[in-house]
Amino acid sequence: MRAYILSIGDELISGLTVNTNAGWLAERLTELGIQAVEHVTVGDDLMWIVSATKEAIERVREDGVGGIVLMTGGLGPTEDDLTRQGLAAALNEELIEDPEAVLQIEAWFKSKGRIMSPSNRSQALRPRSAVCIENTDGTAPGLRVERDGVSVFVMPGVPREMREMFQRSVLPELKKKAGEVMTRTTKINTCGLGESLVGERIKDLMTRGGGGSGELLVGTTAHDGIVSVRIYATGRIEETLQMTERVRQVVLERLGEFVFSEGEQTLDREVGRLLLATKQTVAAAESCTGGLLAKCLTDLAGASGYFMRGWVTYANEAKEQELGVAKRLIETHGAVSEEVVRAMAEGARTRAETDFALAITGIAGPEGGSNEKPVGTVWIALAAKDRTLTRRYIFPGNREIIRLRAAQMALAMLRWKLLGVEGPE
Numbered sequence: 001m002r003a004y005i006l007s008i009g010d011e012l013i014s015g016l017t018v019n020t021n022a023g024w025l026a027e028r029l030t031e032l033g034i035q036a037v038e039h040v041t042v043g044d045d046l047m048w049i050v051s052a053t054k055e056a057i058e059r060v061r062e063d064g065v066g067g068i069v070l071m072t073g074g075l076g077p078t079e080d081d082l083t084r085q086g087l088a089a090a091l092n093e094e095l096i097e098d099p100e101a102v103l104q105i106e107a108w109f110k111s112k113g114r115i116m117s118p119s120n121r122s123q124a125l126r127p128r129s130a131v132c133i134e135n136t137d138g139t140a141p142g143l144r145v146e147r148d149g150v151s152v153f154v155m156p157g158v159p160r161e162m163r164e165m166f167q168r169s170v171l172p173e174l175k176k177k178a179g180e181v182m183t184r185t186t187k188i189n190t191c192g193l194g195e196s197l198v199g200e201r202i203k204d205l206m207t208r209g210g211g212g213s214g215e216l217l218v219g220t221t222a223h224d225g226i227v228s229v230r231i232y233a234t235g236r237i238e239e240t241l242q243m244t245e246r247v248r249q250v251v252l253e254r255l256g257e258f259v260f261s262e263g264e265q266t267l268d269r270e271v272g273r274l275l276l277a278t279k280q281t282v283a284a285a286e287s288c289t290g291g292l293l294a295k296c297l298t299d300l301a302g303a304s305g306y307f308m309r310g311w312v313t314y315a316n317e318a319k320e321q322e323l324g325v326a327k328r329l330i331e332t333h334g335a336v337s338e339e340v341v342r343a344m345a346e347g348a349r350t351r352a353e354t355d356f357a358l359a360i361t362g363i364a365g366p367e368g369g370s371n372e373k374p375v376g377t378v379w380i381a382l383a384a385k386d387r388t389l390t391r392r393y394i395f396p397g398n399r400e401i402i403r404l405r406a407a408q409m410a411l412a413m414l415r416w417k418l419l420g421v422e423g424p425e
Helices: 020-031 046-060 083-091 099-111 118-124 159-178 195-201 237-258 267-278 292-297 316-323 327-333 338-352 399-419
Strands: 002-008 035-042 068-072 095-097 125-127 131-133 142-147 150-155 181-190 215-223 226-236 259-262 282-286 307-312 356-362 377-383 388-394
Touching: 002 020, 002 046, 020 035, 020 068, 020 159, 020 181, 035 046, 046 068, 046 083, 046 150, 068 159, 083 095, 083 125, 083 142, 083 150, 095 099, 099 118, 099 131, 118 125, 125 142, 131 159, 142 159, 150 159, 181 237, 195 215, 195 226, 195 237, 215 237, 226 237, 237 259, 259 267, 267 292, 267 399, 282 292, 282 338, 292 307, 292 399, 307 316, 307 338, 316 327, 316 338, 327 338, 338 356, 338 377, 338 388, 356 399, 377 399, 388 399
Parallel strands: 002 035, 002 068, 068 150, 282 307, 282 356
Antiparallel strands: 095 125, 131 142, 142 150, 181 226, 181 259, 215 226, 356 377, 377 388
16 A cells, blocks of 8 residues: 655745654554655645645555545635635545534633634535545644545644644554554664674675565664664564564674663663662763763753763863862873873762762864874763773764764763673773
């Protein structure tokens, strides 16, 4: 089964609003084993909406098999909201008022203690053959219509309203159409290896194929220093689950300690979870990251249970006064050095009286580098009760990326320590 996603709105065309709806819907379709053949965005122009709607219906029925069209946006009460009119014209039908939709809109306003504007009544209009879909989170009802074996679903453009309507009213219908075929997407997240190195370890898996009637695809994506392995398996339910689990186990075995989570669990939240579970505490001392590490460590609710204190010691004097770094260390070795980052971490741990302390010092650029210490050079230290571990990295990218990768690697070092593994050199 194939699907076509049509997004409507001048704000999307102009770039003033990022079209998150299309990506979210495509992901949901993939999970159902329904192939999205095209994403199209048009503005609030009646002619374009009519043309795009006709094309969408034609595209998903080209092979004679009924398909899905998902449309979002243009269901508001103002003059530039033309999706209803466009759908009616594409179907060559008149618009009629739906009495039940009028009652639902009135009830929504009443529940908010507000009076319905006359313009909102236009939101109860629908093409004659269409049915309205109740909007439990706003005033704009959705629409559903069947045409030549194609199911067209129209939903609001507001992401919150669209997602609620999709989950409540559209998804059950799509599940019926998808039948026994499903697509399972598994995401395995790693930190500490570049995308090319991750790819080398699993390159034999990264070919399209599978067993029986199933289809398997393994790929990698990199974002902000995190490399994720994505496993897409499509087929009958039992076969798909078996394919996914087989490949998942191989990926976990080959990537080992570099894997920090599966799904959407971020590295900072995973580290926070481990700290809470082990009832251990941490402090942070930062130079080039300017407080980014402390932010990452406190993004998880309940962070006060493990994060005790943080310092941003950007200037050398701050390192000396706040963390007790000896002036001679900075004068002899420079602020970006193993000796200084070690002293920062140990000073932070002593002052905060924590189980661990992380310290970062480096050259984030764009200036300040040298042949010996190029831009991207970062020293990270992890002070613990038994010893202090230091690591030197040279991160590629601009200032923002270098700072982010430094914070991510510091978190990775702490995670390895919490798990009792050495981690890579």
